[in-house]
Structure formats: structure tokens, C-alpha cells
Amino acid sequence: xxxxxxxxxxxxxxxxxxxxxxxxxxxxxxxxxxxxxxxxxxxxxxxxxxxxxxxxxxxxxxxxxxxxxxxxxxxxxxxxxxxxxxxxxxxxxxxxxxxxxxxxxxxxxxxxxxxxxxxxxxxxxxxxxxxxxxxxxxxxxxxxxxxxxxxxxxxxxxxxxxxxxxxxxxxxxxxxxxxxxxxxxxxxxxxxxxxxxxxxxxxxxxxxxxxxxxxxxxxxxxxxxxxxxxxxxxxxxxxxxxxxxxxxxxxxxxxxxxxxxxxxxxxxxxxxxxxxxxxxxxxxxxxxxxxxxxxxxxxxxxxxxxxxxxxxxxxxxxxxxxxxxxxxxxxxxxxxxxxxxxxxxxxxxxxxxxxxxxxxxxxxxxxxxxxxxxxxxxxxxxxxxxxxxxxxxxxxxxxxxxxxxxxxxxxxxxxx
Amino acid sequence: xxxxxxxxxxxxxxxxxxxxxxxxxxxxxxxxxxxxxxxxxxxxxxxxxxxxxxxxxxxxxxxxxxxxxxxxxxxxxxxxxxxxxxxxxxxxxxxxxxxxxxxxxxxxxxxxxxxxxxxxxxxxxxxxxxxxxxxxxxxxxxxxxxxxxxxxxxxxxxxxxxxxxxxxxxxxxxxxxxxxxxxxxxxxxxxxxxxxxxxxxxxxxxxxxxxxxxxxxxxxxxxxxxxxxxxxxx
Numbered sequence: 001x002x003x004x005x006x007x008x009x010x011x012x013x014x015x016x017x018x019x020x021x022x023x024x025x026x027x028x029x030x031x032x033x034x035x036x037x038x039x040x041x042x043x044x045x046x047x048x049x050x051x052x053x054x055x056x057x058x059x060x061x062x063x064x065x066x067x068x069x070x071x072x073x074x075x076x077x078x079x080x081x082x083x084x085x086x087x088x089x090x091x092x093x094x095x096x097x098x099x100x101x102x103x104x105x106x107x108x109x110x111x112x113x114x115x116x117x118x119x120x121x122x123x124x125x126x127x128x129x130x131x132x133x134x135x136x137x138x139x140x141x142x143x144x145x146x147x148x149x150x151x152x153x154x155x156x157x158x159x160x161x162x163x164x165x166x167x168x169x170x171x172x173x174x175x176x177x178x179x180x181x182x183x184x185x186x187x188x189x190x191x192x193x194x195x196x197x198x199x200x201x202x203x204x205x206x207x208x209x210x211x212x213x214x215x216x217x218x219x220x221x222x223x224x225x226x227x228x229x230x231x232x233x234x235x236x237x238x239x240x241x242x243x244x245x246x247x248x249x250x251x252x253x254x255x256x257x258x259x260x261x262x263x264x265x266x267x268x269x270x271x272x273x274x275x276x277x278x279x280x281x282x283x284x285x286x287x288x289x290x291x292x293x294x295x296x297x298x299x300x301x302x303x304x305x306x307x308x309x310x311x312x313x314x315x316x317x318x319x320x321x322x323x324x325x326x327x328x329x330x331x332x333x334x335x336x337x338x339x340x341x342x343x344x345x346x347x348x349x350x351x352x353x354x355x356x357x358x359x360x361x362x363x364x365x366x367x368x369x370x371x372x373x374x375x376x377x378x379x380x381x382x383x384x385x386x387x388x389x390x391x392x393x394x395x396x397x398x399x400x401x402x403x404x405x406x407x408x409x410x411x412x413x414x415x416x
Numbered sequence: 417x418x419x420x421x422x423x424x425x426x427x428x429x430x431x432x433x434x435x436x437x438x439x440x441x442x443x444x445x446x447x448x449x450x451x452x453x454x455x456x457x458x459x460x461x462x463x464x465x466x467x468x469x470x471x472x473x474x475x476x477x478x479x480x481x482x483x484x485x486x487x488x489x490x491x492x493x494x495x496x497x498x499x500x501x502x503x504x505x506x507x508x509x510x511x512x513x514x515x516x517x518x519x520x521x522x523x524x525x526x527x528x529x530x531x532x533x534x535x536x537x538x539x540x541x542x543x544x545x546x547x548x549x550x551x552x553x554x555x556x557x558x559x560x561x562x563x564x565x566x567x568x569x570x571x572x573x574x575x576x577x578x579x580x581x582x583x584x585x586x587x588x589x590x591x592x593x594x595x596x597x598x599x600x601x602x603x604x605x606x607x608x609x610x611x612x613x614x615x616x617x618x619x620x621x622x623x624x625x626x627x628x629x630x631x632x633x634x635x636x637x638x639x640x641x642x643x644x645x646x647x648x649x650x
Contacts, residue, residue, distance in 0.1 A: 155648040242564045244649060286646040296566055303563050303570050307556070310478065355553070361560045371647065 020052040020077070022138075023107040024130060027099050027119040027181075035078060041127030042076045045134065051076045052110060054103070096181050097251065100212075104190040114138065115190060119181035120231050132226040132276055133184030142273070143221035144212055145184035148176040149231045150279040153378050153386035154288065157371055158248055160390050162342055163211070169397035170256065170263040171217035174271045175225055178213035179248070182228070185212065189221050214255045218262035227276035241368070242361040249360050253349040264405055269398060288379070291328040293372035298324045300365020307362045311348040316340055323369065333373035335396040341366055342397075343404040351411055439518065446514030453510020457503035465499040473498070540589035547585020551578045569618040576615040583607050 024042075035055060042051050055078055096119050107115040114137040116130055129147075136142040149156070159177060167178040185193075193215055216223050256263070301324035309317060319337045326332075345363055349356055378386040406413070468474075474493050512527065555578035562570035587604035591597055 151648075152646070154646045156650065157647060158649045241649065242560070248650075288647060296564075299566060299568070299570070300563050303559060307560070355556075358556055358560055361564060364564045375647070 018110070020050045020110040021113050022051045022134065023054070023103060023110060023112045023115040024051060025054040025099065025103045025115070025117050027096060027117060038127045038130065039076050039078070041131060045131075045138075052106075052112075053078045054106075055080065100183075101194075104185070104194050107185075107187070107190055108194060112187060114184060114186050116184045117180070117182060126229070129182065129228050132228060133182070136224050136226070136273075136275060137184045137186050141222060142224045143186040143189040144216040144223045146175050146177055146213065146223065146225045146272075147180060147182045147231075148225045148227045148274065148276075148278070150227070150229055151231070152285050153381075153383050154285050154375065157374070158244065158367075161338070161367070161370055161374070161393070163248065163252060165390075165394035165397040166252065166256075166342065166346075167211065167213050168269045168394050169401050170259075170266065171214055172266040172269045173213060173217050173223055174269050174394075175213050175223060177225075178211040179252075180211075183212060184226075186221075189216060189219075192219055192221070211252065211255065214259050214262075217266075218259050224273040224275060227274065227278045229279065242364040245364055245367060246357060246360045249345075249363075250349075250356065253346050256346055257350045260408065264408070269394075288372075288375040290331065290372045290375055293368045293375070294326075294328040294331050297331075297365045297369030297372065300362075300369075304362050304365065307354065307358070308366075310353050311359065311362075312341065312344050316344065320366070320369075328372070328376075331369075331372055331376060333370050335393050336400060338366075338370050338373075338393070339396050339400045340403060343400065343407065346404070347407050347411060350408070442518040445517035446511075449510045449514035449517070450507075453507050453513075456510070457506035460506055461499040461503040464502050465495055468495040468498060536593050540592040543589045543592060544585055547581055547588070551581035551585065554578070554581060569621065572618050573615060576611055576618065580608065580611045580615070583611065 022045075024038075026038075035053075038053065042053070045051070053076060099119075100117060103115055103117055114134065116133045116137075118130060120129075133145045133147075136145050156177070159179065163179055164176060168174050189212065193212065196215065213223060215221075301320055305317070305321075308320065312320070316337060319334075320341075323331070323333060323337075341363075345359065348354070348359055353359065374389070378389060381389075473495050477494050515522065515526070555574045558577045559570055559574035562573050567573060583604065587600055587608075590600045
């Protein structure tokens with residue numbers, strides 16, 4: 001396999017590839033230097049491995065790659081996204097979901113043993129990350145490798161407040177970042193996922209892939225996680241948080257609905273195998289404007305009661321009303337209340353109590369209330385203590401699972 | 417003279433009794449039809465109410481946003497409205513049948529007029545129904561969106577938008593019913609304009625806050641001591 005000098009030629013070559021042992025998709029932009037570094041790192045993989053790498057633009061790195069190519073026979077082919085059938089021009093989260101499906105389809109066609117997806121920005125993702133994902137897969141021991149990023153205590157709040165503890169409670173696997181977005185996937189798993197999705201592109205679009213962890217857990221695939229470095233997140237777009245909730249929680253709640261038979265049988269949770277060295281993020285973070293968050297919550301409590309009353313039982317509504325009367329310096333939302341709210345919204349999503357888009361957007365003030373409460377609670381503690389608090393939240397999710405199961409099975413039963 | 421008066425009275429009484437005797441079966445038929453229709457209407461109303469309660473009709477309408485959850489009065493619930501509507505329809509039909517016993521020609525004319533007007537009524541009801549659905553959906557979208565954008569007047573904005581659509585739907589329905597179209601147009605223009613003006617003032621007052629906040633944020637970004645928000649949600 002050769003590396004060609006222009007993007008067009010490379011793409012043409014990519015179309016001719018009939019087999020690859022590994023498929024690596026770089027969903028974010030990679031510059032020429034990054035491509036060359038990645039190429040070098042991939043050549044070091046053990047055994048006669050043929051690797052296909054999908055990047056946005058390989059043209060800029062082509063001369064450098066040719067030089068490298070003349071030094072040693074290359075086993076690595078770089079192709080542009082369209083060659084892999086990827087169209088990554090839409091909004092981020094749905095695009096990544098669609099990207100996963102295209103990559104799995106390509107990997108299946110090329111009979112790849114595994115595939116790796118890197119969606120993080122170049123300044124974070126290094127070739128070492130890819131090696132970290134590939135090693136557990138190539139050893140044949142694991143089917144899904146999820147990332148565990150180093151982050152400061154106020155990063156990844158949506159993941160640490162809902163997605164990760166919910167996945168742990170439902171499916172019994174303690175995975176830090178079930179939604180990736182960077183992942184390593186074995187052939188067995190992507191075959192299974194494509195089989196489950198079935199149908200044509202339209203049907204798949206209706207069931208976006210939120211996380212691969214539920215499928216892996218329910219189908220008894222082996223899951224592990226690998227410690228990676230820090231991942232830079234874009235600053236909060238305060239005007240768009242409700243859209244973020246819709247994009248993230250919509251697919252997560254759909255997964256809950258699809259896998260209800262599986263998660264209702266799961267009790268407790270177990271840690272997954274973890275590789276790499278853990279590094280804690282910085283404890284030094286800026287001050288959070290708690291008052292603004294509390295104001296948003298109070299406004300929601302004042303104006304969205306009518307909508308919340310369709311979703312939440314009277315006891316939770318009463319608790320939220322009491323919370324709304326507290327000032328920012330005394331504001332604290334209990335873990336139990338937060339967990340029950342999430343479970344009730346998941347149930348309302350399943351029952352279509354109201355339009356799903358309205359439902360998820362109406363949750364925004366409660367989420368901001370939790371963020372305010374969490375930011376207050378961890379304001380003067382280090383990263384480890386903040387993690388302990390999140391661990392307590394995860395345990396509460398597990399303890400309250402019986403409430404979810406009860407409501408899920410008998411939604412019409414009165415809950416005070 | 418007395419004899420003549422007696423005769424006239426006798427003839428008058430006879431005419432009255434003859435006339436009364438000729439319409440008596442009609443009156444009896446009307447009363448009978450009315451009573452039967454009342455009984456039938458009551459039975460049907462009870463059946464429909466029970467059926468709708470079993471189907472949780474009110475709850476479903478509330479979920480779909482057609483009926484406000486805060487509406488606690490069971491007297492005006494959708495279930496009651498539907499059952500009463502059916503009962504009224506049966507009673508009116510019974511009355512028409514009863515009137516037919518008096519004068520078939522009059523009833524035919526009445527029925528023809530009512531049926532001629534029926535398409536307008538159905539059209540108006542459909543316009544009102546669709547308008548109500550759209551109004552409630554848009555009102556809920558506006559309410560949630562405005563709250564998430566921290567608009568203090570979110571509820572006012574939502575109610576304003578809802579009434580804007582409802583007023584439009586009512587005006588269209590009245591136009592369809594051909595009721596005082598000139599007055600309706602004028603009233604619609606005044607009401608619509610009033611609501612738009614109210615909403616503009618509400619948005620304007622909110623925009624002032626938003627613009628101030630936005631300018632404050634921009635000045636912080638430009639300044640050297642800008643404080644970056646440490647929260648990261650993803």
C-alpha cells in the first residue's frame with residue numbers, strides 16, 4: 001500500500017482499498033504535522049498491519065508522507081472523509097453519531113479487526129491516544145475502549161451529572177465517558193451495532209447512536225477505559241444549553257427505552273479495566289457566577305411549573321419550589337432530588353408526556369440549578385474531593401434505581 | 417240575540433276544539449320526542465363520559481398541550497364538553513323530529529337551511545381547533561425558549577403569542593360563519609395590533625437587559641482582566 005502525493009490520488013487509492021486491519025477516523029481537523037506524526041506512530045504497530053486513516057485533508061501532508069514513504073515501506077493509507085462516506089458538515093453531536101455509523105459500515109466492508117474514532121481537537125488528541133485505544137483491541141481482550149479524560153472539577157458537567165452515573169446505574173459498568181467521543185471498537189461490536197441498527201440510512205438517522213456502552217453492556221461485550229490527557233472544551237454557549245441537552249439526552253433516553261428489558265435486570269455496578277496513567281486536572285478554576293445559575297433556576301420554577309407538573313410527582317415539585325425560595329448563598333439541591341428528576345424526565349420521554357423537544361428543553365433550568373448547587377459544594381475543595389462528591393451522586397443513582405424501575409413498570413401508579 | 421251569541425260561542429269553541437284536536441297529536445308527539453331525546457341524550461352523555469374517562473381523554477389532551485394542566489374545574493373539562501355537546505345534538509335532533517310532527521314543510525325548510533349552513537360551521541370549528549392546537553404549541557415553545565434565555569417576561573410573551581394566534585383563528589372562523597364580517601375585520605385589526613404592540617414593548621424591555629448584559633460581556637472580553645467562565649458542560 002502506498003501513500004500518494006495528492007489528495008485526489010489518495011482518495012482514488014482509498015476507494016481501491018479492499019481490505020484493512022484497522023480503520024482510524026479522525027473526525028476533527030488534523031494538520032500536516034499531526035498526520036505525519038500519526039503515520040510514524042502507526043508504523044510502529046506490531047505485526048503486518050494494514051491501516052486506513054480517514055482525515056479531512058491529506059493534501060498538505062502529502063510531500064512529507066512521501067519522504068517518509070521512501071524511507072520505509074508504508075502500511076498506512078490516508079484518505080479524505082468523503083472517500084469513507086463521511087459528511088461532517090452538520091451540528092457536532094448528531095454529526096458524530098452519523099460519523100460513527102459511516103465508519104462502522106466502512107470498517108465492515110474492509111473486514112477490519114477494529115476501528116478507532118478520534119473526535120477531539122488536534123491540540124488534545126495525540127498519536128499516543130490512538131495507540132492507547134488500539135492496544136486493548138488488538139490484544140483481542142476488549143471490544144469497546146472508552147476514554148477517561150483528565151479534567152478540572154467544573155468540566156464535563158453534563159457527563160458527570162447525568163450521562164456517566166446514569167449509564168453506571170442502568171447498565172452496571174462504571175465508565176467515565178460512555179459517550180466518548182473518542183472510542184476504540186472491535187469488529188464484533190461494530191458488527192453487532194450495525195446489525196441492531198438495521199434498515200437504511202433514514203431508519204438509522206431516527207435512532208442516533210448516543211453511546212456504545214449500553215449495547216456493549218447488554219450484549220456482554222468486554223469494556224475497558226484508557227486514561228488520556230486533558231481535552232480542551234469550547235467555552236459555554238449560554239444561549240444554547242437547552243439545545244445541548246436535547247442533543248445529548250435525547251439519544252440517551254432513546255437508548256434507555258430500547259434497552260429497558262436489559263437494564264431492569266441489572267443490579268449494582270462494577271468497575272471496568274482501566275489502562276494508562278491517571279492524571280488529575282488542575283484544581284485552579286475561575287469563580288462561577290452561581291447567582292446567575294440560581295436566577296435561571298428560579299425563573300424556570302416560576303414560569304415552567306405547569307410543564308414540570310406534567311412530568312414530576314408532587315413531592316419533587318414541592319422540593320423544587322422550596323429550592324426556588326433559597327438565595328444563591330444557601331442554594332443546595334439534594335442528590336436524591338436531582339436523580340429522581342432525571343428518572344422522571346426519562347420516563348416522560350418514553351411516555352411522550354409532552355413533545356420531546358419541549359420536555360428536554362424545559363429541563364434546562366433544573367440542570368442549571370444542579371450546576372449551581374454542585375459549583376457551590378465544590379468551590380473550596382480539591383479535585384479529589386470533587387470526584388468523591390460525584391461518586392456519591394453515582395451511588396445515589398444506583399440506590400434510586402428501584403424508583404425508576406417502579407415508575408417505568410407502573411407509570412400510572414400514584415407517586416406522592 | 418242571545419241565541420246568536422250562543423251559536424257564535426259554540427262555533428268558536430268547536431273550531432278551537434277541532435283545531436286543538438288536530439294539533440294535539442303533534443303536541444303529544446313533540447313532547448314525547450323531546451322527552452325521549454332527553455333520556456337518550458342523558459344515556460349517551462353518560463356512556464361517552466365513561467368512555468372518555470376510561471381513555472383518559474382529559475389527561476391525553478393535557479399531555480398534547482391542548483388543555484392547560486392548571487385547569488382544575490371538572491365542570492369545563494374536555495370530557496364534559498364533548499359529552500354535553502353530544503347530548504345537545506341529540507336533544508336538538510329530537511326537537512326537529514317533534515316539530516316535523518306539526519308541519520313537515522316547515523321542518524324541511526329548517527333542515528335545508530341548517531344543512532346549507534353546516535359546511536360553514538364545520539369549517540369554522542376546524543379552523544378554531546387547528547388554531548387552538550397551533551396556539552398552544554407555539555405558546556409552550558415560546559415560554560420554554562424565553563425562560564431558557566432568562567426573559568423575565570417569558571409568560572407574558574407566551575400568553576401574548578397564544579392570544580395572537582387564537583384571535584387570528586377566531587377572526588377566520590367568524591369570517592367563515594359570515595357573521596358581521598366588517599366588524600370582525602375591524603375588531604381583529606384592533607386586537608391584533610394591540611397584542612403585537614404589547615409584545616413589542618415586552619420584547620423591547622427585555623432586549624434592554626439583554627443588550628446591557630451582552631455589552632458588559634463584550635467589554636469584559638476586550639479587557640485585560642477578563643474572567644473566563646470555568647463551566648464546561650460537555
